[in-house]
Amino acid sequence: MHKHREHxxxxxxxxxxxxxxxGVSMLAFSKFVVDGSGSGSPLASLVGAIIAFIGLLxxxxxxxxxxxxxxxxYNETILGKPLGRFINVLIILFFAILMGxxxxxxxxxxxxxxxxxxxxQITISMMILLCAAASLQNVATFAYIHFFYMPLILLPxxxxxxxxxxxxxxxxxxxxxGHNSSFKEFMSGGLVVxxxxxxxxxxxxxxxxxxDPKKCIKSGIFGFWIGSFFVVVIVIMSLGVFGEEEMKQMxxxxxxxxRMIQVPLEILARIDALLLISWxxxxxTTLLSxxxxxxxxxxxxxxxxxxxxxxxxxxxxxxxxAIFPQDIYQMYDFILQVTFYGIFLTVFYPVLLLVVAxxxxxxxxSV
Amino acid sequence: MIFxxxxxxxxxxxxxxxxxxxxxxxxxxxxKKGINDNVADVKNIFQNDSDFISRKxxxxxxxxxxxxxxxxxxxxxxxxxxxxxxxQEKRQDPITDFTPLTLDKKxxxxxxxxLQWLLDDVLYHCAGETAEEMQSVINALxxxxxxxxxxxxxxxxxxxxxxxxxxxxxxxxTERVVRGPREGFIExxxxxxxxxxxxxxxxxxxxxxxxxxxxxxxxxxxxxxxxLASKELVNEVKRRVNDICIDRILDAGYIEQLIQDNxxxxxxxxxxxxxPDKAVGNLLEGRxxxxxxxxxxxLIVPAIFNQFYHxxxxxxxxxxxxxxxxxxxxxxxxxxxxFSSFYITILSFHPExxxxxxxxxxxxxxxxxxxxxxxxxxxxxVSMEILxxxxxxxxQQVGGALSIVGVLVIGQAAVMAGFVSPxxxxxxxxxxxxxxxxxxYNAATAFRMLRFPLxxxxxxxxxxxxxxxxxxxxxxxxxxxxxxxxxxxxxxxGNLQGFKDSVIRAPLRWLKERPAQLHPxxxxxxxxxxxxxxxxxxxxxxxGKSDA
Numbered sequence: 069m070h071k072h073r074e075h076x077x078x079x080x081x082x083x084x085x086x087x088x089x090x091g092v093s094m095l096a097f098s099k100f101v102v103d104g105s106g107s108g109s110p111l112a113s114l115v116g117a118i119i120a121f122i123g124l125l126x127x128x129x130x131x132x133x134x135x136x137x138x139x140x141x142y143n144e145t146i147l148g149k150p151l152g153r154f155i156n157v158l159i160i161l162f163f164a165i166l167m168g169x170x171x172x173x174x175x176x177x178x179x180x181x182x183x184x185x186x187x188x189q190i191t192i193s194m195m196i197l198l199c200a201a202a203s204l205q206n207v208a209t210f211a212y213i214h215f216f217y218m219p220l221i222l223l224p225x226x227x228x229x230x231x232x233x234x235x236x237x238x239x240x241x242x243x244x245x246g247h248n249s250s251f252k253e254f255m256s257g258g259l260v261v262x263x264x265x266x267x268x269x270x271x272x273x274x275x276x277x278x279x280d281p282k283k284c285i286k287s288g289i290f291g292f293w294i295g296s297f298f299v300v301v302i303v304i305m306s307l308g309v310f311g312e313e314e315m316k317q318m319x320x321x322x323x324x325x326x327r328m329i330q331v332p333l334e335i336l337a338r339i340d341a342l343l344l345i346s347w348x349x350x351x352x353t354t355l356l357s358x359x360x361x362x363x364x365x366x367x368x369x370x371x372x373x374x375x376x377x378x379x380x381x382x383x384x385x386x387x388x389x390a391i392f393p394q395d396i397y398q399m400y401d402f403i404l405q406v407t408f409y410g411i412f413l414t415v416f417y418p419v420l421l422l423v424v425a426x427x428x429x430x431x432x433x434s435v
Numbered sequence: 436m437i438f439x440x441x442x443x444x445x446x447x448x449x450x451x452x453x454x455x456x457x458x459x460x461x462x463x464x465x466x467k468k469g470i471n472d473n474v475a476d477v478k479n480i481f482q483n484d485s486d487f488i489s490r491k492x493x494x495x496x497x498x499x500x501x502x503x504x505x506x507x508x509x510x511x512x513x514x515x516x517x518x519x520x521x522x523q524e525k526r527q528d529p530i531t532d533f534t535p536l537t538l539d540k541k542x543x544x545x546x547x548x549x550l551q552w553l554l555d556d557v558l559y560h561c562a563g564e565t566a567e568e569m570q571s572v573i574n575a576l577x578x579x580x581x582x583x584x585x586x587x588x589x590x591x592x593x594x595x596x597x598x599x600x601x602x603x604x605x606x607x608x609t610e611r612v613v614r615g616p617r618e619g620f621i622e623x624x625x626x627x628x629x630x631x632x633x634x635x636x637x638x639x640x641x642x643x644x645x646x647x648x649x650x651x652x653x654x655x656x657x658x659x660x661x662x663l664a665s666k667e668l669v670n671e672v673k674r675r676v677n678d679i680c681i682d683r684i685l686d687a688g689y690i691e692q693l694i695q696d697n698x699x700x701x702x703x704x705x706x707x708x709x710x711p712d713k714a715v716g717n718l719l720e721g722r723x724x725x726x727x728x729x730x731x732x733x734l735i736v737p738a739i740f741n742q743f744y745h746x747x748x749x750x751x752x753x754x755x756x757x758x759x760x761x762x763x764x765x766x767x768x769x770x771x772x773x774f775s776s777f778y779i780t781i782l783s784f785h786p787e788x789x790x791x792x793x794x795x796x797x798x799x800x801x802x803x804x805x806x807x808x809x810x811x812x813x814x815x816x817v818s819m820e821i822l823x824x825x826x827x828x829x830x831q832q833v834g835g836a837l838s839i840v841g842v843l844v845i846g847q848a849a850v851m852a853g854f855v856s857p858x859x860x861x862x863x864x865x866x867x868x869x870x871x872x873x874x875x876y877n878a879a880t881a882f883r884m885l886r887f888p889l890x891x892x893x894x895x896x897x898x899x900x901x902x903x904x905x906x907x908x909x910x911x912x913x914x915x916x917x918x919x920x921x922x923x924x925x926x927x928x929g930n931l932q933g934f935k936d937s938v939i940r941a942p943l944r945w946l947k948e949r950p951a952q953l954h955p956x957x958x959x960x961x962x963x964x965x966x967x968x969x970x971x972x973x974x975x976x977x978x979g980k981s982d983a
Contacts, residue, residue, distance in 0.1 A: 080928065178899055183784065186896060194896070194903050201907065205914040208921075208928075212913045216927035341785045345902045352906055 074208035075279035082291030083218040084211060084274060084357070089265045089295035090221050091354025092170040093403075095177055095320040095347065097264040097299075098306040100404065102315045105257025108246025112254050113303045116261030117296040121289075123415030124268050126422045128288040131275035133425060135282065139272035140368040146425045153369065155417070160365040162406070162413055164382070166267075167358035168389025169403045171195050174351045176396050181323060182344055192390045193383075198352060199359040200379040207277040210360055217349045224346035225298060229305050232325045236308035262415065263407035265299055268292055269414040270357040273364055319396070359386075452649040452682065461569045470586040474501050476569060477576070481505075494553075496525040499586040508579040510598035517559045518581060518594055526557070550590055562595035599623055604630070607709035607731075609876060612748040619709045624654050624728035630711040631658060631726075635718065639663075645676050653684035654728040658714075663721040665954040671918060672723045672736055687730040694736075696916050701885060703877040704917040706738035713747040721955030737918035737953070741925075741937045743878035744768055749940050758939035763872070765938050770869035772882045772908075775812050776893040776901050778862045782808045784897030796858070803853035809894030811855050815863045816890065818845060820883070823867070924952040 076084075098109075105112040127139075134142040139159065144152035174195060175188040183191070202213060246254055268288075275284045306321035309328075315321055326343040363378045372378065393399035424430075457480045466473055474489060481487040486507040494500040502519060554563045566572055567590050572582050579597030604626065607619030620627045628642055639662045645655040655676060659669050675694040684690060687707060695704045708714055709731055714724045717735045725734040735742075744764045749757040781788050782797065789797055804811060822841045829837055846864075849855050866886065873879035885908060892900035915922035925933025932948045935941035949955045 077928065182898055183896060186899075190896070191899060194899070198903055198906055198910075202910045202914075205910075209914045212921060212923065212927045213910060215929060216909065216913055216923065338787055341788055341898055345898055348899065348902045349906070 074206070076208065076211045076274060076277050077279065078283045078287035080211040080215050081271060081274065081278060081284060082287040082294070084214040085268050085271055085288060085291035086295045087214045087218045087221055087350065087353040088267050088270055088357040089292075089354075090225065090298055090350050091267070092173050092177075092351045093264045094225075094299075094302060094350065095322045096173070096400070097260055098303045098321050099315055099319065100260045100400075101257045101303050102307055102312055103257070104260060105254045106246045106249055106312050107241060107243060107307065108249055108254050109257055109307050110241065110300065110304045111244055112246075112258035113261040113300045114258075115255070116258035117265065117300060119258070119411075119415060120262045120265050120268065120296070121292060123266065123411075123418055124288060124292050126415075126418035127269060127272045128275070128285045130418060130422055130425070131272060131284045131288075132282050133422075134276075136276050138276055138364070138368060140365055141276075142425075142430075143421070146421055146428065146430050156365065156369050159413060160362060160369065162410055163358045163361040163365070164385060165389055165406055166403075166410070167199075167355060167362060168386045168392070169399060169406060170351075170358070171355060171386060172390040172393060172399050173403065174348075174355070175390070176399065177320060177323070177344075177347075181320070182341065189391065192387060195351070195355060196359075196383055196386050196390075199356045200383055202356050203359045203363045203379055204375055207274065210356070211274070211277075213356065214353055217353050220346055221350040221353070222298070224343050225302075228322070228326050228329065228343060229298075229301055231329050232305045232309050235328065236305070237311065238308070240308050240311040241304070259408070259411065260404070261299060261303070262411055263404065265296060266407065266410050266414040267354060267357060268295070270361050272418075273361050362386075458573070461573070464569045465567055466569060466572070466584075466589050466591060468587060468589055470499055470501060470584045473569075473584045473591070474503070477503055477572070477582075480573060481576075490519070492519060492523055494522050494585060496523070501584050502581055503576060503584070504581040504596065505576055505579070508599065509581060509596040513596050513598070514581055518583070518596070521557050521559060522553070522583070524557075550585070550588060550592065553592065558594065564593050565590045566593050567591075601626060610708065610710050610713070610746065610874060612710075612746060612751075614751045615748050616710070616712050618711055620711060620714075620726075620731045620733055622729050622731055624656060624726050627711070627726050627731075627733065628656060628658070631715060631718070631724070634711060634715045635660075640718075643673065645673070647676060647679045647690070648681060648684035650682045651684050651729075655684070655690065656726040658718065658724040658726060660718055660721070663719065663949070663955050663957055664723055665721060665956065668721075668737070668918060668953070669723060672725070676725070684727065685729065687725070687727040687732040687734050690725060690727055691734055696918065700911065700915055701881045702740070702912065702915060702922070703743065703875070703881065704738060704915060704922065706735040706742050706875065707732040707877070708735060709733075710747055716747060716750065719960075720949050721953040737920045739917060739920060739924050739952070740878075740912060740922050743875040744873055745940075746874045750943070754940055754942040758941075761938060761940060764874070767869040767872035768879075768882060771866050771873070771879065772886050773889065773901070773905070774866040774869065775816060775862055775886060776889040776904075778859070779808050779812055779890060780893045780897050780901050783894070800856040800858050804856050805853075807894075808859070809890065811859050812863065813887075813890055813894075815845070815849075815855055815859060816866075816887065819863055819867050920952045925950070928952075 101109045101113055101116075130139070130142060134145070137145065140156050143155050143159075146152065147155065171192050172188070175191040178191045179186065179188050203210075205213075271284070271288060275281050278284060302322060306315060306325060309325060310318070310321060318324055323340060323344070326340040327338065329339055329343075359379075359382065362382055363375055366378050367373060367375055393402055461476060461480070467476075478487075478489070484505075486505050487503075488506045489501055489503045491499070491501045500522065502514065504514060550565055554565075566575065572591050572593070575593045576582055579595070579599075580593045581596045583592040583594065585592070601623040602621055604618050604621055606617045618630060620630060632640065632642075637660070639660050641657075641659055641661050643657045645657060646652055647655055657669070657672055657676065661669075672694070676690065679690070679693050681689070681693065691703075691705045691707065692698060697704065706717075708717075711733075714733045714735065718724055723736050725736065727734070744761065749761060752760075782801075786794070801808075806814070822837070822845065826834060826837055826841075846860060850857050850860060870879045870883045873882070889901060889904045892904040894900075896903070912922050913927060921928055924930060925937055930951055933950050933952065936946055936950075944961055947961045948958050949960050951958070
C-alpha cells in the first residue's frame with residue numbers, strides 16, 4: 069500500500085542484471101571475440117567474464133557498505149564533492165553515449181534484418197521514445213519491467229542455443245587456447261566480453277531501493293553468472309557451428325544461428341523474425357537500464373526532481389549520439405572504443421573506490 | 436503515499452447543491468412550539484407537490500398532531516396500521532397532565548418523557564427517533580420517513596416507513612455461468628447487502644454506510660471482513676469514497692471512475708460484478724466490495740489484471756478443466772489484441788514467414804483486393820465494431836435481422852465482391868470472437884480498442900511496430916497500480932503462491948494462502964484441505980455390504 073512496501077526483491081535485482089546484460093550486443097559481440105582470440109574464444113570469454121565479475125563484486129560490496137546511497141551519492145562521500153562530481157559526470161556521460169551507440173546498433177540490425185526500407189532515424193526515435201516513456205516510472209516498476217521480460221528473453225535464446233547444439237563441429241573449438249595466439253590477442257577477445265557485459269553496473273543505482281540492501285551480494289552474483297553463462301554459451305555455439313574463418317565474414321552470428329532453426333509442424337516457415345522480437349525485448353530492457361542511469365543520475369547529481377524534463381531533454385541528446393557514426397563500421401569502432409574505456413569506469417574504478425572507502429573509513433553500518 | 440490525490444473536496448464547497456429560497460431560510464433552524472408554524476414551514480417547501488401528504492389527527496384523543504409524508508416512497512398501509520391507529524387510540528397517559536400551555540422546568544422534562552413514551556409504549560414501529568431541527572425533518576421526509584408534529588412539542592417524531600419499488604432477484608445478464616448460483620445483484624442496496632450477508636453469517640462482516648453525490652445523495656456501502664482486509668486498504672477506500680465531490684452518482688461506474696488510481700488508463704483497475712458469490716469470494720480474499728444504491732453492479736477493489744479473465748465458475752469446476760478453460764480464455768485475449776496486426780505484419784513485411792504450401796492460398800485470395808492489407812483489416816475491424824455496437828443497442832426483436840445482415844454482408848458478399856480476401860475474414864472473425872470470450876466486458880473492450888493502434892503500427896513498421904506497440908502496452912500495465920497493488924501481480928512482481936490462481940487454477944486444497952499482494956491480516960485459507968479421520972471408510976466396502 070505504501071511506498072515502503074514497493075521494494076525491490078533479490079530476485080528482481082538478479083533479473084535486472086540478467087536482462088540488462090543480454091541486450092543489443094548479443095547478436096554481434098561473438099564476432100569480435102572470435103576476431104581477437106580465434107578458437108581460444110570460449111576460454112577468453114570466461115576470462116573476460118571473470119574480469120567483469122571483479123567489478124561486480126566491488127559494486128555489490130559498495131552497495132552493502134552504503135545501503136542508502138546510489139553510486140552518485142557515495143562517490144561524493146568517498147572522494148569528496150569536486151572529484152566525486154567529476155566522476156559522476158563521467159559515468160552519466162558514458163551511459164548516455166552507450167545508449168546512443170547501442171540504439172544505433174539496434175537500428176542497424178533492424179534495417180538489415182527486418183525493415184530494409186524504413187529509415188534508421190524512425191527506428192532510433194521509436195526505441196528512445198519507448199525507453200523515455202518507461203523511465204518516467206518509479207524504481208519498482210523498473211524492476212517489474214525487467215522481471216517480466218526476462219523469461220521472454222531467456223526462453224528464445226535457450227531454444228536457439230539448444231537447436232544449434234546439433235550443428236557443432238568440435239574441431240572448430242580446438243585448440244582451446246587458440247592457434248599460436250599471443251597473450252595480447254587472447255586478452256583482446258576476452259576484453260570484448262567484459263565490454264559487452266559491463267552494463268551490470270546499473271545495479272549500483274538500484275541497490276538502495278532494495279528492502280534489504282545487504283542481500284544484494286548473493287543475488288548480484290547469482291544474476292551475473294546466469295547472464296554470463298548465456299554470453300559464454302553464445303560464443304561457444306557460434307564458434308562451434310561456424311568456425312573461426314566463417315565468423316569473420318558475418319556481422320550477426322547469433323541471428324544466423326536463429327535462421328537455421330526449423331520449426332516442427334510447419335506452422336511458420338522461418339522464425340528468425342520472431343526471434344528478433346524477443347531480441348527487441350532484450351534491447352529494450354538494456355537500453356531502458358542505460359536511460360534509467362542517465363535520468364536518475366542527472367536527477368540525483370543536480371538535485372533536480374523533475375524526471376520528465378530530464379527524459380525529454382535526454383531524447384534529442386541520445387538521438388544525436390545515435391546518428392553520429394557515418395556507417396555501421398564506424399559505429400562498431402566507436403562502441404568498442406567507448407566500452408574499452410568503460411572497463412576502467414565500471415570495473416577498476418569501483419575496486420579503487422572500495423579500497424579508498426576502506427582506507428578513509430567511510431560507509432559501513434553507521435552510515 | 437503512492438496514491439495520487441484526485442478528488443480533493445473543495446474547501447469552499449464550490450460544487451455544493453444550491454438551496455432554493457424557502458429552504459435557505461430554514462437552514463439550521465430549530466423546530467417551533469406551535470404545530471401550525473412547523474407544518475406551514477414544511478408545506479412552504481413542498482408547496483403543492485402531488486405526492487406530499489399531511490394528515491391531521493388527535494393524539495390519544497386529546498392533543499393535536501399532524502403526520503407528514505411523501506406518499507410515493509412510503510408504505511401507506513404501515514402508516515395507517517402501525518402509526519396513526521395506535522396514536523389515535525385513547526389510552527391512560529402516565530404523564531396525564533401534559534398540556535402545551537403550562538411549562539416549567541419539570542414539565543419540560545416530562546414532555547421529553549412523553550415523546551419517549553410514545554416511541555416505547557404506544558407505537559408498534561421498530562425504527563423511530565426524534566428530531567429538533569427543521570433540516571433533519573426535511574431530509575427524513577425525503578428518505579421516506581413519516582414525520583409527526585405534536586402541538587406544543589419542540590421535537591418531531593421520525594418514523595421509518597420507506598418502501599421502495601424493486602424488481603425480483605434474477606440471473607445476472609453479463610456474467611452467465613453454466614454451474615453456479617443464479618442470483619444476481621439488483622438495484623436496491625438493501626437487497627444486495629442481504630445477498631452478501633446471507634452467504635457470510637459472521638460477525639466480522641462490516642457494512643459501512645456512506646453517502647456521495649450532492650443531489651442524488653446516493654447510499655454507498657463499503658463492505659469488508661474486518662479480520663481479513665488490510666486496515667490500510669479499508670481506510671484508503673473510505674478516504675477515496677469520502678473525497679468524492681460531484682452532484683450525481685447514478686451508477687457504480689461513477690464511483691469506479693472517481694476512485695481509480697489512474698483515470699487515464701484504458702485498463703479497468705476496479706472490477707465490477709453482478710454476482711454475489713463472486714463478491715463474497717473476493718471479500719474472503721481480503722478485498723473490499725463497494726455497493727452503490729441504484730446499481731446492480733458491485734465494485735471489487737483492488738483488482739489485478741488476472742481477475743478480468745477469471746469467472747466464479749472456475750472455482751466450481753474441477754481444477755484441470757478450469758485451468759484449461761482459463762488458458763483458453765487467456766489465449767483468446769491475446770488473439771483479440773494481436774491476431775489481426777500479426778497477420779498484417781506477416782503479409783506485408785515478412786512474407787518469408789509464410790510456409791511454402793500456404794503462400795499460394797494467401798496470395799491468390801488477395802488477388803483482386805484493391806486495398807493494402809492494413810486498410811483491408813482496418814475497414815473490417817471497424818465494421819465489426821459497428822456491428823457489435825449495433826447489436827448491443829438494438830431491440831431484441833430486430834437483433835436477428837441484424838445478425839443475418841452482418842453474416843451475409845460481411846462474411847459472404849464482401850468476399851464475393853472482391854472487397855476483402857477470405858483469409859482476412861477468418862482472421863477478423865477470430866480476433867472478434869477472441870474478445871467475446873473474455874468474461875469481463877470492460878477489460879475485453881480495452882483490448883479491442885488497443886488493437887487499432889497496433890494495427891496501424893504494424894501496418895507502418897511491421898514486426899518492429901508490433902513489438903514496440905506491445906511493449907508500450909505491457910510497460911503501461913506494469914506501471915499500473917490498483918489501490919497500491921501492482922496490476923500484473925502475481926506475474927511481475929512474481930509470487931509463486933499467487934501464481935497457483937492466475938492463468939491456471941490449482942486444486943482448492945493447494946490454494947492454501949490468500950493473495951499475498953493484498954496483505955490480508957490472516958493468510959491461511961485452507962488448513963489441510965480435508966478433515967482428519969480415516970481416509971475413506973467406503974474403501975473396503977464390497978459393493979452393497981455394510982457393517983451396520
